[in-house]
Amino acid sequence: MVTxxxxxxxxxxxxxxxxxxxxxxxxxxxxRAFEDLVRAYDRAVLxxxxxxxxxxxxxxxxxxxxxxxxxxxxxxxxxxxxFQTWLYRIVTNLCLDHLRRRKVRRExxxxxxxxxxxxxxxxxxxxxxxxxxxxxxxxxxELGGRIRQVLDGLTARERTVFELRHYHGxxxxxxxxxxxxxxEAAKNCLFRVTQKMRLALGDFV
Amino acid sequence: MSCEWIxxxxxxFLYGELSFEDEERxxxxxETCESCRAxxxxxxxxxxxxxxxxxxxxxxLLAQCRTRLRExxxxxxxxEGWLARLWAWSGRPVSPxxxxxxxxxxxxxxxxxxxxxxxxxxxPAEPAAPVAxxxxxxxxxxxGGVRIxxxxxxxxxxxxxxxxxxxxxxVLEAAQDPSDxxxxxxxxxxxxxxSESPGVRQAFLRALRSDPNAGVRLKAIEGLRxxxxxxxxxxxxxxxxxxxxxxxxxxxxxxxxxxxxxxxVVGILQQxxxxxxxxxxxxxxQKALLEMNASMGxx
Numbered sequence: 125m126v127t128x129x130x131x132x133x134x135x136x137x138x139x140x141x142x143x144x145x146x147x148x149x150x151x152x153x154x155x156r157a158f159e160d161l162v163r164a165y166d167r168a169v170l171x172x173x174x175x176x177x178x179x180x181x182x183x184x185x186x187x188x189x190x191x192x193x194x195x196x197x198x199x200x201x202x203x204x205x206x207f208q209t210w211l212y213r214i215v216t217n218l219c220l221d222h223l224r225r226r227k228v229r230r231e232x233x234x235x236x237x238x239x240x241x242x243x244x245x246x247x248x249x250x251x252x253x254x255x256x257x258x259x260x261x262x263x264x265x266e267l268g269g270r271i272r273q274v275l276d277g278l279t280a281r282e283r284t285v286f287e288l289r290h291y292h293g294x295x296x297x298x299x300x301x302x303x304x305x306x307x308e309a310a311k312n313c314l315f316r317v318t319q320k321m322r323l324a325l326g327d328f329v
Numbered sequence: 330m331s332c333e334w335i336x337x338x339x340x341x342f343l344y345g346e347l348s349f350e351d352e353e354r355x356x357x358x359x360e361t362c363e364s365c366r367a368x369x370x371x372x373x374x375x376x377x378x379x380x381x382x383x384x385x386x387x388x389x390l391l392a393q394c395r396t397r398l399r400e401x402x403x404x405x406x407x408x409e410g411w412l413a414r415l416w417a418w419s420g421r422p423v424s425p426x427x428x429x430x431x432x433x434x435x436x437x438x439x440x441x442x443x444x445x446x447x448x449x450x451x452x453p454a455e456p457a458a459p460v461a462x463x464x465x466x467x468x469x470x471x472x473g474g475v476r477i478x479x480x481x482x483x484x485x486x487x488x489x490x491x492x493x494x495x496x497x498x499x500v501l502e503a504a505q506d507p508s509d510x511x512x513x514x515x516x517x518x519x520x521x522x523x524s525e526s527p528g529v530r531q532a533f534l535r536a537l538r539s540d541p542n543a544g545v546r547l548k549a550i551e552g553l554r555x556x557x558x559x560x561x562x563x564x565x566x567x568x569x570x571x572x573x574x575x576x577x578x579x580x581x582x583x584x585x586x587x588x589x590x591x592x593x594v595v596g597i598l599q600q601x602x603x604x605x606x607x608x609x610x611x612x613x614x615q616k617a618l619l620e621m622n623a624s625m626g627x628x
Contacts, residue, residue: 162398167511170386170394180390187394188401195402271382289344290376291383296346311346318340325375 144203151199158198162191165208168292169215175287176219176280182226186218193218206298213302216284223280267325274324278317285313332358335365339372370606377576388511491519497526504532510542517548524552530562537565543575550581557585560593567597576607583610587617595623 149157169190173183193214201210275283284303288294296314300307335358341347342355359366386394468476489496497520504516517536520529529552536549546569556562569582583601586594598614602625605611618625 163509166395166398167386167391167509170391171383174384174386174390178384180386183386184390184394184397188397191398192401267378268382271379275382287383289346290379311341314344314346315337315341319337321375321379322340322372325378326371 143207147198147201147203147207151201158195161207162194165211166191169211172212172215172287172292173219175291176216176284177222178276182222186215186222189218190215206301209294209298209302212288212292212294213304216288216302219284220280270325274321278320282313282317285310286317289314332362332365332368335359335362336368339365339369340376342369343372343376373606388515391511492523497523497529501528501532504536510540510545513540513542513545514548517545517552521548521552524555530556534561534565537569543578546573546575546578547581550578550585554585558589558591563591563593567594570597570601570610571604576610579605579607579610580613583613583617587613590617590621592621595621599623599625 146157146160150161166187170183170187173186173190174180177183177186190211194211201207275286278286281303285299288299288302289296294302296310297307300310303310335355338347338351338355342352347355359369470476487496487499491497491500500516500519504513504520506512506516513536517533520532523529524533533549533552536545537553540546540549550566550569553562553566557566563586566582566586570579570586573579573582586597595618598618602611602614602618605614615625
């Protein structure tokens with residue numbers, strides 16, 4: 125095991141075994157080591173992509189592409205860096221590309237006047253997972269709806285910072301590194317998000 | 330330093346992302362300001378509400394992703410394997426090290442998710458045929474021939490009831506797989522109807538005490554529901570109530586602990602009321618103590 129992909133709450137960033145040894149082995153062609161690395165992170169990667177893109181289909185594409193890129197570029201990965209941050213950088217870059225393409229498509233549809241069919245895939249996914257998540261059952265529908273509204277209203281960068289900090293437990297320093305920006309910029313971004321959350325949800329809690 | 334500033338940074342405070350100096354300021358202020366302490370509790374509640382708002386990929390979606398990845402890796406490894414063979418036959422020296430990545434891909438592609446333990450509808454009778462054969466190493470021979478070393482990976486499927494010992498043993502092992510909380514959660518779910526088995530009950534207790542994943546711990550509590558009166562289970566629930574960092578898990582623990590109204594839990598409840606911050610759990614503990622005619626605190 126390299127790290128725990130946690131279903132609820134956060135992703136632990138502390139490797140349980142020597143991750144460096146696993147990566148080194150995978151770089152030298154040890155298939156079990158590569159398998160361990162992928163299995164340790166793949167649920168978290170899919171979850172990150174799904175929460176950023178709010179679309180299971182796009183999240184699947186990102187999952188595929190992220191691990192293929194990780195495999196192809198693993199030989200050039202520097203062992204002194206954090207594998208999680210490196211992998212998350214691949215995933216978030218792919219997600220941001222998707223969001224940019226989606227925005228362009230939306231604008232194109234808007235200029236040609238064709239309607240955009242609302243697809244509430246997010247709602248379906250919530251229902252699918254309700255049976256294994258007693259905590260979620262406790263959330264009122266109204267509060268859940270309001271949270272989704274706030275999340276949908278965030279910019280792609282804000283949503284990424286919030287997702288990585290709140291649900292994946294990354295430190296702001298690592299988030300800055302993941303997004304190619306400074307810790308301070310990530311902190312300002314998180315601060316903005318929390319202000320928006322409090323403003324929109326303060327009367328619910 | 331104003332209350333307004335304190336409240337604006339409470340969220341970063343909870344994330345542990347304030348500078349040392351700012352964190353000290355917040356701590357100092359909270360000691361003397363009751364309304365900011367209340368604001369901190371509201372902030373905590375907001376964080377807890379957000380905890381439950383994340384989308385969780387379904388096991389089916391994850392399985393689809395893994396299948397697609399396996400196919401992509403297989404295609405990629407086939408391409409790399411072909412290139413490697415071309416190099417070998419072209420007479421250029423080929424180091425086995427250069428072939429290792431292709432080998433890794435091949436094995437990953439073939440066996441990556443093949444060894445999953447979930448029962449399927451496949452009959453178990455015959456040993457499965459090799460699902461993949463991959464060239465691991467090629468060496469041109471002086472005679473003009475070639476020496477080929479192959480890697481083969483087999484996929485094996487088992488079908489049976491989780492009540493049967495060999496199947497149950499595999500599911501119990503899967504319930505402890507440290508790399509995959511989803512697999513652990515599914516395993517405990519499958520084992521739930523078999524909690525009369527001591528081995529299964531121990532698996533639930535182990536997960537409740539030490540699984541790092543809150544969802545798995547919740548599932549363990551579900552599995553132990555019929556054994557709330559058992560002293561070992563009660564003791565594990567008490568530890569959870571007093572020390573688990575997840576409100577949902579503590580909530581389930583208190584609900585189960587007070588079901589039996591056992592005098593043995595009074596001391597635990599009295600300790601819990603002193604340290605518990607969650608309103609629901611506090612009220613639940615208070616109500617239980619009242620119903621048992623016990624005092625609210627330990628003296």
